[in-house]
Amino acid sequence: MTLPLRIVLIEDEAATARNLEYIIREIKPDLEIMATLQSVTEAVNWLTEHHNSYDLIFSDIRLSDGLSFEIFRQTDISKPVIFVTAYSDYAIEAFRNNGIDYILKPFDEEEIRRAFLKYNTLIVPDIEMERARMASLLQQLRSATKTYKKSFLFHYCGRLVPVESEKIHWFYTAKEIVYARTADEKLYIAGSTLEQLEQALDPGLFFRANRQFIINRNAVDTVEYFFNGRLEVKIHPSPQEQVLVSKARAMLFRRWLDQ
Incomplete structure (x- = not known):
């Protein structure tokens, strides 16, 4: 029997967290949302207590009490992270902190679905393929631009x-x-x-x-x-x-x- 995918959400806006959880469950109905964490402090405490008891993290970057990168400095996290944020400025740092994808808000189901496909490629390790994929993704992020309502x-x-x-x-x-x-x-x-x-x-x-x-x-x-x-x-x-x-x-x- 295959165990369900265990996910942690780090997002301080309740409406965004609900929307993200809804889309995730639409894509993978059998997964388990283990926790929805709203701040750096809360995330550090939970992730420290539940060390490696999860498979994947979806995280915003700007939280109410600071940047989520502080979480990775204070805890030992080896699991992959999909960053979902309104800011394009932090892409390089995100990939230095276990990032496997970087999705700009407002996001849609197709973007989350592609992120899961990227996660699935990590299950079968292929070092050269993974290096090439990451290099391509970083290049895309360097040239990515975010447009705002004018x-x-x-x-x-x-x-x-x-x-x-x-x-x-x-x-x-x-x-x-x-x-x-x-x-x-x-x-x-x-x-x-x-x-x-x-x-x-x-x-x-x-x-x-x-x-x-x-x-x-x-x-x-x-x-x-x-x-x-x-x-x-x-x-x-x-x-x-x-x-x-x-x-x-x-x-x-x-x-x-x-x-």
């Missing part, structure tokens, strides 16, 4: 209004509706979730501040220290709600601003 087409007063992404200063969700506020203080309803927008927008320009806000770098006026290690971000146009960045994401936010 504009939106909003419904507004019975019309369709095109708005460039960089002119939107923040996205905000309330009562399951996502709003887009522009630099000239116009308000539109966006037909996407914040999770979908986060994957589609340029991460150099936009940052997911919390569960309610994605903010544009150009919207930030000042950043103030807030209670319990959080940051309060003053943005314009000014929303009715406070924009707070959690203690766990504060360092990532400061790095994002200080590029």
